[in-house]
Amino acid sequence: MDISVVVPLYNEVESLPELTAWIARVMDENRFTYEILLVDDGSRDGSWEEICRLNLGNTAVKGVKFRRNYGKSAALNVGFEAAQGDVIITMDADLQDSPDEIPALYKRIAEEKYDLISGWKAKRYDPLSKTIPTKLFNAATRKMSGIDNLHDFNCGLKAYRKAVVKNIEVYGEMHRYIPVLAKWAGFTKIGEQVVEHRARKYGKTKFGMSRFINGFLDLLSIFFVGKFGKRPMHFFGSMGVLSFFIGMILAIWILAEKLIHISNNERYRDATDQPLFYLALVAIVVGFQLFLTGFVAELVSRNSPDRNNYQIEDRV
Template sequence: MDPVITVAVPVFDERGTLEELHQRVTEVLRAVGEPYEILFVDDGSRDGSKTTLDAIAERDPAVGVVHFRRNFGKSAALHVAFERARGEVIITMDADLQDDPSEIPRLLSALEDHELDLVSGWKQKRQDPLGKTLPSKLFNYVVRRLTGLHLNDFNCGFKAYRREAVEELELYGELHRYIPVLVDGMGFRCGEVPVKHHARKWGHSKYGVERMAKGFFDLLTVILLTRYRRRPLHLFGWGGLVSFSFGFLCLAYLTVMKTVFDQAIAGRPLFFLGVLLVLLGTQLISTGLLGEMINGSRTTRPGYHIARELPVREVSVPSSEPAVKEARASA
């Protein structure tokens, strides 16, 4: 029997919480009453988490463990979890017990009651130091403005998905932060519910300035993938057209000054600016055209995502007898 619910937990140096996490998740899932599995992905832990996870899997046949050879990041861990999850609904949560397993039923209810494909937790009363909460608020504000998806907490790892919403996701880098944006871009419905959040009891946060920088670059990647993947010329073409137009106007003005008023233009800053803008515009438009050529020449997935399909069940073969009788009668 395949499970209905899969709980996927990326793990990196969280040995002190794993036993309690497994116990609490198991209690909640048994109370839900649906077949389940729990999948841990050890992202190259160095604190003994591997041994603890293996012991848990040895005792509980509903637990699976994937061990990475080294630390590849949370996106890679989630990608592997999504590939191996067999449940119709997939719950993801962090292993540090800041996410409360008792909130799983609330995520499941929101998924069904509001007919959503992804429900993200919202750490409304976040139990983290100011050094994490302020950058997080700024991050969420910027992502909302740039993507148009109105969620309060994009980076919350506590989420519920329908299987079809993640089957086509390709996660790498820091893209796990933008899963709602990627899913929304494929036409799935996203929402969020407030969830409890607890202070960290074990280990230390992996958050840092370097991750913020990586997250910013991946935000640009997400915008490119969701808006311009199939039409790169629309991204580079507009900038190129504006640059080329301003450069052309500058050079046209200088041409008039030279031919009509016989003024020297070779050493004027406007001349160099005009040449620079024309060259920049030409390069941007050429980049967009190259992107279109590459996009058109490679075999990729189609640019659409089918929600549901009712196939033809039977080929209808019309009878030819009425037509034959009518032909005979007219003869």
């Protein structure tokens, strides 16, 4: 099979007939073999009934229904597990992504041998309250991930080589950072393509302002797990040793200063009367705790069933 189109959706009953018909027309015109995987994330508006009806008219339309709403990341993860195509295309169900982009995205993966192509909606129809925070998050993600050639990590329209989606796990709010997950898994040939952003035709957005806070926390999580997931002692231990060392230097300074005053028969206030004493004490205690945290994390990591789970591209 050439292409699997994975579409996560939540309460998008109005757009589904138009979307699936549009995808089918593009596929037939380009003679692609395909499937359309519609993942219903607990809709309550009749979306599942519409999916069942669409399946009767076109067997390439397949559906998965969640019992309740789990979020876009969960829907994508399940769609990736079910996808059978050599190239996987993801798009949103609200008709803001154009299926006419599919042939060009497919070519970038199948012929130019990219691992992942991310869409970039250079011209957007979203309000400033959404576009400005998005630009800030994209800038932070580029800086932390080292993927400098992507302008929009969160664009729903993406194309993947099959091996990519079968070797990453998307959870929480991680759908915003799939290119980062792919890079940490060893898929480094990541490109970008300008795509059309269409105005929403039906319904309303399902994401509130909380997505920015959750997205930032998930970015930190990806950065830490990707860099230190298999060697947590390097992170906590380094910080602990640094803090402990600073505390000891301060303590030695206080002690030396007191000894100098005593040897010169000068009056000297007690060490406990100095704020520096408490800073030194806190630094020593925090350093010790961080070191113990790293030690415990290292024990957990070494006993994890995934401790030696590494991405292997090929065998001979």
